Amino acid sequence: MNRKKHWYDYLWIVTPIYLGLGFFNILFAWLGMIFFCLPLLIAIFGGSKLYCNRYCDRGQFLSLLGGRLKLSRNKPTPRWMRTKAFRYGFLVFFFLMFFQMLFTTYLVGAGAKDIGEFVKLFWTFQVPWHWAYHGTLFAPWVAQFAFGFYSIMLTSTLIGLIVMVLFKPRTWCVFCPMGTMTQLLCTLRSGKAPAEGCASCSGCRR
């Protein structure tokens, strides 16, 4: 079945463009704040996961590679990966790493630490990335944040790609921290989800 294509069906292109721009100039990593703020704003003020459902560039990118280009094995996501414990555990871990990155940015801003011109993959491996930093008009902490943020974006994209190949195209969505967070916000806003099987009455929509 061919559905009519909309402009937002092509947002997958944003992922390679974003990562590509960060390869040449790390300051472009700041654009990633859009991917952080937009889902939260939509969940808080709109009460939906419209970002995940429609506008998520990474989700579309993984669907394209795993689905249309058939790079995914299409095997079921492991049971442990689907548990709430893993989802929320990964969210907490992600936040801890995020705050550590913010602390490093603070140290650079306070002059207690030199800027680290590298990208940290999987929160462990330091990959040289000095060519993407040319010294700018901005304060060093601005670039430090960009290096840290780009590390997070690149690492999460790589994890998404790995689980896409191993399991289903969008297995990343199962434990995506942004998805978990927005679903949590929507649940807090809307209350308990309707019991399975109530769809036919649509009473919840009135």
Added chain:
Amino acid sequence: MPSKRYAAVGKHCVACGCCVKVCPLSAISIWRGVIAQVDREKCVGCGKCARECPAGTIELRDREVGA
């Protein structure tokens, strides 16, 4: 004549919307960003959503006789 089976969404739904995109009859929607919801009247139990679901939380169930 209604189909013998229909898709049922389990509690581990992450509301990613993958099922919505593949449903040929637009029988699935996301309820307030919390969970996918299947319109049983429209669902023909083709199973496309179950195959697509990354959380593996959609299963096909038999309709009750007379339902």
